[in-house]
Amino acid sequence: MDALSETLRVVNLVGAIFINARFTAPWCYQSPRAESVAKLLEPGAERVIIFHMVAEGECFVELGNEEPVRLIAGDVVIFPEGDAHLMSSQPGLSPSSGARLEQVLARRPRQLSYGGGGATTRLVCGYLACDTRLARLLLAGLPKLVRVNVRGSNAGTWLEASVRYALTEARSPRPGGEGVLAKLAEVLFIEVLRLYMNEVDEGRTGWLAGVSDRIVGAALHCLHKDPSYSWTLEELARAANTSRSVLAERFQNLVGDSPMQYLTHWRMLLAASLLRRSNVPLARIAEQVGYQTDTAFSRAFRREFGMPPVAWRRNQSSLAVARS
Numbered sequence: 001m002d003a004l005s006e007t008l009r010v011v012n013l014v015g016a017i018f019i020n021a022r023f024t025a026p027w028c029y030q031s032p033r034a035e036s037v038a039k040l041l042e043p044g045a046e047r048v049i050i051f052h053m054v055a056e057g058e059c060f061v062e063l064g065n066e067e068p069v070r071l072i073a074g075d076v077v078i079f080p081e082g083d084a085h086l087m088s089s090q091p092g093l094s095p096s097s098g099a100r101l102e103q104v105l106a107r108r109p110r111q112l113s114y115g116g117g118g119a120t121t122r123l124v125c126g127y128l129a130c131d132t133r134l135a136r137l138l139l140a141g142l143p144k145l146v147r148v149n150v151r152g153s154n155a156g157t158w159l160e161a162s163v164r165y166a167l168t169e170a171r172s173p174r175p176g177g178e179g180v181l182a183k184l185a186e187v188l189f190i191e192v193l194r195l196y197m198n199e200v201d202e203g204r205t206g207w208l209a210g211v212s213d214r215i216v217g218a219a220l221h222c223l224h225k226d227p228s229y230s231w232t233l234e235e236l237a238r239a240a241n242t243s244r245s246v247l248a249e250r251f252q253n254l255v256g257d258s259p260m261q262y263l264t265h266w267r268m269l270l271a272a273s274l275l276r277r278s279n280v281p282l283a284r285i286a287e288q289v290g291y292q293t294d295t296a297f298s299r300a301f302r303r304e305f306g307m308p309p310v311a312w313r314r315n316q317s318s319l320a321v322a323r324s
Contacts, residue, residue: 015185019125025118030095034082045129051078057121074151080139141206210254228290268304
């Protein structure tokens with residue numbers, strides 16, 4: 001299994017599509033900072049990532065003082081840092097004052113329809129909730145606004161058709177519509193990451209850039225394939241068909257950690273996943289993530305998460321009960 005697939009399998013992603021909008025020009029919609037709406041979207045989530053898909057027509061997105069970006073049908077934009085932004089039919093418009101966000105989110109997906117009666121734009125808005133460490137891993141090095149067009153991919157046509165179908169089903173009396181939309185939000189987000197990875201840009205850094213890199217990607221594949229193994233820099237360099245110095249420098253420049261530091265972080269994410277999803281004893285989890293004693297494992301876990309694994313597991317169980 002490749003590093004991206006393995007990471008997405010382990011981490012705790014929760015998604016939803018919460019707005020299905022039809023706007024007619026002129027129109028302008030203000031989206032607040034993600035952290036300010038996280039409690040409304042997904043109570044208990046450490047981090048919320050907002051995304052929009054243009055299902056029909058075109059529009060502009062304005063982010064702070066940066067130049068407006070024109071979006072066309074099939075474009076999906078995500079905001080890795082959760083910045084507030086404007087979506088509009090043309091730059092320079094003032095956002096409309098509509099219902100309070102609590103009212104908008106009272107029913108999901110909320111149907112929005114307003115504007116001046118001109119050209120139509122349809123937007124589908126969603127979010128992914130995850131923990132802060134996952135966000136730091138997946139989104140490090142990304143620009144404040146990531147845009148890809150899914151219509152150029154094989155999965156894009158299926159995704160758009162599936163989203164349209166699921167939005168229709170969500171309004172029907174048949175059960176399960178919102179659950180389908182939640183899974184589609186996750187799939188759409190993953191497809192955006194995959195498409196972004198394939199875009200050529202020599203100046204990129206971050207975990208996704210590392211996965212795409214021939215040398216660093218080979219090392220990451222080894223670490224993810226067998227995280228319990230006592231890897232050395234020499235063994236990783238041999239697997240990546242390069243020297244230790246080249247691997248160490250390239251890994252640090254792209255990922256931001258040394259290979260051994262990264263291995264520790266990855267082991268802790270694996271351990272957190274096992275603690276959250278199972279009742280596996282601590283000693284067995286320690287062994288599965290490469291520690292010979294649960295004492296050494298507990299010490300490493302506490303450095304990463306700020307509390308012992310037993311307390312962290314108890315805390316996660318309490319959060320799960322609160323969300324249900």
